[in-house]
Amino acid sequence: xxxxxxxxxxxxxxxxxxxxxxxxxxxxxxxxxxxxxxxxxxxxxxxxxxxxxxxxxxxxxxxxxxxxxxxxxxxxxxxxxxxxxxxxxxxxxxxxxxxxxxxxxxxxxxxxxxxxxxxxxxxxxxxxxxxxxxxxxxxxxxxxxxxxxxxxxxxxxxxxxxxxxxxxxxxxxxxxxxxxxxxxxxxxxxxxxxxxxxxxxxxxxxxxxxxxxxxxxx
Numbered sequence: 001x002x003x004x005x006x007x008x009x010x011x012x013x014x015x016x017x018x019x020x021x022x023x024x025x026x027x028x029x030x031x032x033x034x035x036x037x038x039x040x041x042x043x044x045x046x047x048x049x050x051x052x053x054x055x056x057x058x059x060x061x062x063x064x065x066x067x068x069x070x071x072x073x074x075x076x077x078x079x080x081x082x083x084x085x086x087x088x089x090x091x092x093x094x095x096x097x098x099x100x101x102x103x104x105x106x107x108x109x110x111x112x113x114x115x116x117x118x119x120x121x122x123x124x125x126x127x128x129x130x131x132x133x134x135x136x137x138x139x140x141x142x143x144x145x146x147x148x149x150x151x152x153x154x155x156x157x158x159x160x161x162x163x164x165x166x167x168x169x170x171x172x173x174x175x176x177x178x179x180x181x182x183x184x185x186x187x188x189x190x191x192x193x194x195x196x197x198x199x200x201x202x203x204x205x206x207x208x209x210x211x212x213x214x215x216x217x218x
Contacts, residue, residue, distance in 0.1 A: 081120035096126040103142045115157035122163035129171045136175040149185035150210050161216035169209045
């Protein structure tokens with residue numbers, strides 16, 4: 001169902017066009033007096049008319065992402081990734097990753113042999129957990145932090161390493177269980193275990209994330 005803002009927009013459009021019609025009949029105005037670019041929000045209109053919801057679009061995108069490569073080629077998988085990542089920029093959609101059962105397949109994509117797929121998986125995780133405690137909890141719960149740490153340090157592809165660092169940066173800030181797991185997951189040559197960093201101390205978090213960024217840029 002469309003949200004209240006979308007409904008209000010549609011109502012306002014209807015009122016304005018109703019007024020315009022009355023004015024046209026009174027003043028014999030031409031269609032050129034109307035602004036053809038003005039109209040209702042397409043997404044809201046689609047929802048009101050029974051179009052696909054964001055959850056439907058997330059399901060469609062994930063189906064394409066996990067489909068065999070002989071059914072959906074890489075180009076279309078990356079389009080699906082772009083759609084998915086844009087959808088989960090909205091916090092409600094990000095939180096729906098859990099209810100839609102998408103965390104496990106999202107995590108599995110970090111092991112995809114195609115670097116672009118691993119990169120997009122890390123990117124989507126980064127988007128989902130940004131300023132979102134619920135998703136930070138899920139990132140930890142599905143075991144993504146050790147996997148992201150591995151990708152940040154060891155992945156052969158620099159773009160994957162960088163996106164993994166971004167996901168970790170967003171995933172542990174102000175979330176102590178995530179920070180503790182990250183410390184345990186890093187190799188000794190990157191970070192000494194047991195330092196007990198405070199996830200709410202941005203300078204401390206930045207210190208370990210910068211070490212990862214330096215490693216990722218190699």
